Amino acid sequence: MSNSHMAPLEPLLPDQAGREVTVPRSEQWDICSQGSGRPYRIFVAVPVEAAPPAGHPVIYVLDANSTFGTLVETVRAQSRARVKTGVDPAVVVGIGYPTDAPFDPARFYDFTLPVPAEELPPHPRGDTWPEMGGAEAFSRFIEEELKPAIERKLPIDRSRQAIIGHSLGGLCVLQMLFTRPEAFRTYIAGSPSIHWNRPFIREAGARFLARMQQEHADIHVMIAVGEREQGHSSRMTENARELAERLAAVSPSGVRTAFYEFAGEGHISLLPVLMSHAARYALTSPSKSD
Numbered sequence: 001m002s003n004s005h006m007a008p009l010e011p012l013l014p015d016q017a018g019r020e021v022t023v024p025r026s027e028q029w030d031i032c033s034q035g036s037g038r039p040y041r042i043f044v045a046v047p048v049e050a051a052p053p054a055g056h057p058v059i060y061v062l063d064a065n066s067t068f069g070t071l072v073e074t075v076r077a078q079s080r081a082r083v084k085t086g087v088d089p090a091v092v093v094g095i096g097y098p099t100d101a102p103f104d105p106a107r108f109y110d111f112t113l114p115v116p117a118e119e120l121p122p123h124p125r126g127d128t129w130p131e132m133g134g135a136e137a138f139s140r141f142i143e144e145e146l147k148p149a150i151e152r153k154l155p156i157d158r159s160r161q162a163i164i165g166h167s168l169g170g171l172c173v174l175q176m177l178f179t180r181p182e183a184f185r186t187y188i189a190g191s192p193s194i195h196w197n198r199p200f201i202r203e204a205g206a207r208f209l210a211r212m213q214q215e216h217a218d219i220h221v222m223i224a225v226g227e228r229e230q231g232h233s234s235r236m237t238e239n240a241r242e243l244a245e246r247l248a249a250v251s252p253s254g255v256r257t258a259f260y261e262f263a264g265e266g267h268i269s270l271l272p273v274l275m276s277h278a279a280r281y282a283l284t285s286p287s288k289s290d
Contacts (some may be wrong), residue, residue, distance in 0.1 A: 035145065138172070
């Protein structure tokens with residue numbers, strides 16, 4: 001049939017600007033810590049499902065400007081089929097910065113403890129590293145300001161709280177595990193920058209292990225790296241594997257540790273894979289977990 005007399009179709013995409021894409025059921029606020037005065041952008045996603053009697057599980061994720069959307073959609077997709085996946089719906093709280101960039105230099109301060117300049121790794125471009133050493137204040141912000149604020153807004157199951165960090169964020173997660181093991185049930189560290197403060201991880205880790213040998217805990221730890229990180233001068237993979245082996249020694253005390261090396265992934269490409277496995281690791285229904 002000839003279409004020579006058909007009216008021209010409207011353009012598929014109108015000339016006027018489209019609406020900005022948003023993450024459903026999510027909000028964000030730019031705030032300043034009352035304790036430190038440092039600025040943050042806080043992202044919160046709430047599941048469509050009603051909260052169970054104990055409240056929703058919650059995952060806190062660092063570097064939220066680059067990780068929040070991926071984690072929210074991962075949790076939403078997996079929990080939608082929870083009969084098959086075992087993954088429960090959860091509140092996702094992202095801790096980021098008031099910027100549209102995926103990463104902000106402020107993370108160097110928030111995720112690190114004080115380290116002598118001569119012990120820092122060389123900057124890849126020969127520059128000076130940003131200011132560092134604020135991890136203790138950042139941990140207090142999470143525990144004393146952010147978590148209470150979230151719990152005032154939403155019904156949260158305090159027995160099912162998780163935190164995820166990658167790279168320096170992974171180092172931050174490990175620092176919290178060793179200094180505040182009661183803060184979360186699940187600690188997930190992707191490609192943790194252990195080389196940034198190896199003495200602290202060694203010494204604080206030893207104190208943590210000694211403490212756990214005297215106590216019974218319910219702590220889950222996931223450490224993950226990408227296959228392509230093997231052989232890097234930072235010993236990213238080797239350090240992570242060695243730490244996971246040390247933590248496995250206290251499994252009889254209730255500290256469960258899982259180590260993953262994801263095939264074909266590098267330091268940055270690991271992120272979406274990490275979010276997928278983290279959702280399952282942190283949110284699998286207790287009745288379906290080992």
